[in-house]
Amino acid sequence: MFASLLRAGIKTGHIALIDHQGRRQDFGSGAPSVTLRMHDPLLKWQLGLNPWLKVGESFMDGTLTIEDGTLYDFIDIAMKNTESLLGAKTQKLFDVLNYTLRWLHQHNPIGTAQRHVAHHYDLSRKLFELFLDESMQYSCAYFPHAGATLAEAQQAKMRHIASKLLLQPGQRVLDIGCGWGGLGIYLAKTAGVKVTGVTLSKEQHEIAVARVKAAGLEGQVEFKLQDYRLEPGRFDRIVSVGMFEHVGLKHFPEFFAKVEELLVPGGVALLHAIGRRDGPGHTNPWLRKYIFPGGYSPALSEVLPVVEKTGLWVTDIEILRLHYAETIRHWRANFTRNRDAIAKLYDERFCRMWEFYLVGSELSFRHDINMVFQMQLSRGIDAVPMTRDYMFDWERAEAARPKAQIAWDNGQAAE
Numbered sequence: 001m002f003a004s005l006l007r008a009g010i011k012t013g014h015i016a017l018i019d020h021q022g023r024r025q026d027f028g029s030g031a032p033s034v035t036l037r038m039h040d041p042l043l044k045w046q047l048g049l050n051p052w053l054k055v056g057e058s059f060m061d062g063t064l065t066i067e068d069g070t071l072y073d074f075i076d077i078a079m080k081n082t083e084s085l086l087g088a089k090t091q092k093l094f095d096v097l098n099y100t101l102r103w104l105h106q107h108n109p110i111g112t113a114q115r116h117v118a119h120h121y122d123l124s125r126k127l128f129e130l131f132l133d134e135s136m137q138y139s140c141a142y143f144p145h146a147g148a149t150l151a152e153a154q155q156a157k158m159r160h161i162a163s164k165l166l167l168q169p170g171q172r173v174l175d176i177g178c179g180w181g182g183l184g185i186y187l188a189k190t191a192g193v194k195v196t197g198v199t200l201s202k203e204q205h206e207i208a209v210a211r212v213k214a215a216g217l218e219g220q221v222e223f224k225l226q227d228y229r230l231e232p233g234r235f236d237r238i239v240s241v242g243m244f245e246h247v248g249l250k251h252f253p254e255f256f257a258k259v260e261e262l263l264v265p266g267g268v269a270l271l272h273a274i275g276r277r278d279g280p281g282h283t284n285p286w287l288r289k290y291i292f293p294g295g296y297s298p299a300l301s302e303v304l305p306v307v308e309k310t311g312l313w314v315t316d317i318e319i320l321r322l323h324y325a326e327t328i329r330h331w332r333a334n335f336t337r338n339r340d341a342i343a344k345l346y347d348e349r350f351c352r353m354w355e356f357y358l359v360g361s362e363l364s365f366r367h368d369i370n371m372v373f374q375m376q377l378s379r380g381i382d383a384v385p386m387t388r389d390y391m392f393d394w395e396r397a398e399a400a401r402p403k404a405q406i407a408w409d410n411g412q413a414a415e
Contacts, residue, residue: 005051005090011028013030014027014031015077019038020040032073032076040063050094056356056360075356079363102283106251108247113294118201137158138242142157160374164268164391165268169191172236173194173196177240183241185211185217198226201225205223237267244271245273246292246295252306260310266379268383269378273375274371280298280299281299290353315376319372320372321371324365
């Protein structure tokens with residue numbers, strides 16, 4: 001069945017497939033080119049029926065190996081042929097099934113949401129230190145010029161986001177999904193605002209609290225281990241970066257209603273999230289099972305109708321395309337360089353799982369359907385200026401300003 005799928009679906013690139021008995025078949029032609037070997041007789045059925053789950057699983061387990069070429073080449077071929085591969089009858093069936101069940105897959109009420117977050121973000125802090133930049137930004141960076149380092153691009157991302165928030169000293173800012181605290185600390189240091197951050201990850205919260213102390217910002221920055229839906233305060237500004245992907249489609253009305261409730265009149269919010277360019281869909285089964293349970297990256301056509309039912313204005317939308325591909329390229333390089341250390345933290349299967357995740361994610365932004373959107377929202381028609389000049393003016397002025405030193409302590413003080 002897998003051979004039949006490849007025969008019908010591979011139009012670009014070349015795959016050589018060797019089964020468990022050593023028999024070889026070739027599909028497609030040209031570059032890139034890979035040779036795959038199946039070590040389990042059941043794989044030809046499993047991969048043929050549900051390749052979107054079983055290819056990743058078999059690579060993790062070592063029952064599917066790559067003898068010539070690279071994992072990057074293999075997933076590149078798959079991405080370039082996605083449309084024709086999905087055209088097979090069995091794949092159409094699984095696609096419809098996954099789409100139908102997406103409401104169940106994205107069920108993230110209070111409690112369940114924390115368990116889903118813990119699956120990924122409560123992994124060892126050492127793991128994230130080994131592939132992220134020093135500020136521990138685990139979201140799309142912003143590359144203002146070719147040759148920018150990962151650290152420079154992440155600093156530019158925080159600056160780019162801040163430029164859209166119209167920050168004034170003393171304003172109250174809520175960071176929904178604050179991660180390890182890097183953005184909140186940056187906003188407090190550069191704009192003199194008071195920041196409250198919320199996260200569902202115990203590891204992230206512990207590190208974020210330690211970083212506030214290291215930066216000398218106690219009293220100005222507070223991080224809570226709390227679901228955003230339980231936040232009682234009111235804020236002048238709200239920012240959320242890389243968290244919306246964990247909300248789930250059925251909870252979008254709840255999210256935007258809470259943003260509206262928490263924003264004071266005239267307040268401004270900035271939502272930075274992964275989206276999809278091809279309209280409504282569902283999360284890849286392998287990614288949902290092993291990396292981001294409960295997660296979904298929506299199309300704007302699924303987001304804007306929900307916002308329209310609130311009292312919020314959409315005052316700006318920007319689409320970032322290849323920035324995340326470049327970000328993950330840097331993460332992959334760091335992961336590869338520190339692979340032995342990561343294998344000691346976990347094991348080889350874990351490393352193969354994360355290699356599959358990072359390669360697939362990069363290529364989904366480079367060749368497939370994913371992008372990042374930044375959506376500015378406000379409570380009031382006149383909450384932001386009539387032109388966008390203020391963004392560029394603030395961003396350029398901040399980029400030219402001598403930088404205050406931020407102590408990027410990664411939470412070791414909390415151990």
